Amino acid sequence: MTNDMTSGNIPKQLVKFAIPMVLGNMFQLTYNAVDSIIVGHFVGTSSLAAVGAANPIMNIVIFFIVGICMGTSVLMSEYFGEGNIKKLKREISTSMIVGLGFTIIMSIICFFLSKNILLITQTPIEIVPEANLYLRTIFCGLIFTFLYNIYSATLRSMGDSKTPILFLIFSSILNAILAVIFVVVLKLGVLGTAIATVISQAVSSILCIIYVYKKIPILRFSKSEITVDTSLLKNTINYSWVTALQQTCLYIGKLLVQGSVNPLGVNSIAAFNAVTRIDDFALNPEQSISSAMTTFIAQNRGGEKFDRIKKAFHYGMLIEVIYWLILIAPVYLGARSVMQLFVPDSGAQVIHLGVIYLESMAFFYILPGLTNGLQGYFRGMGDLKITLISTFVQILSRVILSYILAPRYGIAGIAFSCLFGWIVMLSYEVPAYLKYRKKLLFLITA
Template identity: 65%
Template sequence: MATDMTEGNIPKHIVKFAIPLVLGNLFQLTYNASDSIIVGRFVGKNALAAVGIANPIMNIVMFFIVGICLGASVLMSEYYGAGNIKKLRREISTTVIAGFIFTIVVIILCVTFTEPILRLVKTPEVIIPEAAIYLRIIFISLIFTFLYNIYAAALRSIGDSKNPLLFLMISAVLNVVMDIIFVVWLKMGVAGSAIATSIAEMMSCVFCIVYVYFKIPILKFSLKDMILDRSLLKITVNYSWATAMQQTCLYIGKFMVQGAVNSLGVDAIAAFNAVNRVDDFAFAPEQSISNAMTTFLAQNRGAKKVSRIKKGFYSGLKLETLYWCILVGIVFFGATPIMKLFVNANETNVINTGSYYLKLMAFFYLLPSWTNGVQGYFRGMGDMKVTLRSTFAQMVGRVGFSYILAPRMGMVGIAFSCLGGWIVMLAYEVPFLIKHRRNFNNKIAESSM
């Protein structure tokens, strides 16, 4: 159901929109988490390390595609907020056509160069075969990732974040069931895990497209409606390229940090895989609140509701901080039980290493809650360059600190490198935020004279 965010209670709109996004992201993360838990417990430490090394590589590509959809969704939200349904439909058709072609090209390149990429990050030879087969299967299913995300973005742009959640919930349950079948019963190892994830992704895509076709008339397209608008394509590329690069920078950073972790041995790689899953779960609500802010601000920018923009931004930041207050206790006190989900109890070194990392990160998570809020503001206001540059600054800081600290401090150094990266990011973002707010207020004052 569509929701107009240009009227009504502001915090209620953001919370109501963010909750399905939070739940949806958490369910989507269960794809990889269930892979890691089941593979780690039923296949072994090397298999867990293989999936762990594959994860940041997979995410670089996957979140580049997600970033394309996120950039397009800002335009969709703006056109919907302005009441321009014709332009909204043209934007969707343009993005679907261009994005589909681009995704096919990406799949071909990724499948071809899987093993060279793994060697580039100093992957131990013993786990390259398993990591390679896992990645190739996941890469082939990227077309379903794109189609789900672009249709989910279209639904969210009109204020419907509940139905994309429903489709993810169903596919997440399917993924866990198929993981058990392929990995535990059929003994297919990491290949079975990848197949389970791919089938689940395909099903979420099918559910989303079928729902849109039968239930949302303004988003229903026939073949003759699928038009590539060159003028809109140029605007979409400008938005989507920046958000895709911003999303990718984050995971390129993880990819490069993986290189520093790989030199610490298989135990550290296995621990890093597990804590990365926890990081992803911790960040998901922060990113969902940020995305809710983006949609809210974009709709109100399209409707030229200036006062609601300011109130929406501050409401979003308050929600981000409140979430961290809840998160810190859960992660700090639950660190050891969480690690025991991923490996057998006799892997004490992996458990202790991961637990100490998580106890530090519980406090560090406050900073990305703020950076996500600021990023949501800039995306909603259509300024993608700041989000890209700040993420790049964070990536450079984090990677640089990790290669300096990891050899001296092990996984503790990796945790502190995250902290350093977020400090660099905030130091870059805050001056631009102050300047942007001042300039925006001046423009409004001038236009009202």
């Protein structure tokens, strides 16, 4: 099912597009959350810390792949908004072939370098073997990560955010079931959680492929259509490379922040692993709203509906603020209860550290909501350099401050380093938006 967003009720379309993504991404986050909860309860704090130390590294690689797909989806949305289906199919084919080859090469490199990266980030030596085993298993399944994300990006560019999410929900439930079997029943520890994740990702990608082939006629390719279009390749690489760098920059920063946490000890690592999962759940709707804005704006840019672009930005930012107002009380008041999901009562120190972090972040979450809205706008307008630069200055500021504050204030210092990074990011994005606003007003009145 496709959805042309170049006409119709704007706030309704944004919300309708974002809600399936919010729900689906919530389920996607359960991949790692289930890993952490099951490992924390049935294996132990040391293994939980191993998964926590591995996750920033894993996320760098995974979100590099996600970034590639995000970049190409902007082009796909533009061509779909133009009504140029032939060009859309050439873009999909080019992205698929080049991205698949790149993913295979990256999987091999990451498999052999995982242990060295863990050591570079000062991961405590006692948890390196488990963390390395977890990473290597995940890296063996990266091809499924790419296939799911490229097919999802294609469907979303055509206004269908619901279908790939349904497959993701199914695979997330499967992941939880398999994690229990492999960890609790078969006693495979962190290896079991990684195997469960890879199998679940494979299922979601296969379901996407089958659906597209059977239900979306315009996305069925003949042999002659499966090719790399050199006329589109440069633009595809430019878009996908910049968004991949942006996503990688973000998660390299998180990895470096992890490096400031690791010297604080196993309890702090375990607490940071738990709160970053909670951060992901809290920030996911903000990011989904941003993605809805990107697709909407890109389609309307292709259709030259500039007045709708202006209105979509205002509605999108309003939705971001409303979401934060709903979020603040549950995070602040429920911090201890949420931490207990990840750590049993015997981990009282870990829970205490997590509560300190979350009580501050509840008030800070408004800032990433604003930055996500602006990022969605710039991506939809095709100016990905602004999103890259703003992410870079944000993460650089956060990393520097985390190494200054963490030794003095522990995990609370990490929360305030996030606050500072978001403030720096907004100080770059807001002036850039004001310049774009003038250009847009000119196009509307022209």
